[in-house]
Amino acid sequence: MEELLNILSEIKPGIDFKNEVSLIDDGILDSLSIIRLVGEIEDEFDVSIGVADLVPENFNTVQDIMALINRIDNEE
DSSP states (O other), rough: OHHHHHHHHHHHHOOOOOEEEEEEEETTTHHHHHHHHHHHHHHTOOOOGGGGGGGGGSSHHHHHHHHHHHHHHHHH
């Protein structure tokens, strides 16, 4: 999870990602941030995030993002 937190902090410095529960709903992560985040996640975790996975429910919290990464990793 530390790797993910580092990626998020590079994309949007100053946000308490551990405790934020509405990254998408509150507009903390916008579409450009998500594109950058997906690229960084794919590189760091060696996973491939498909278009079907690009839904707000997968990106609203750090826990949601880690669950997505783990699910994709287990499927591959």
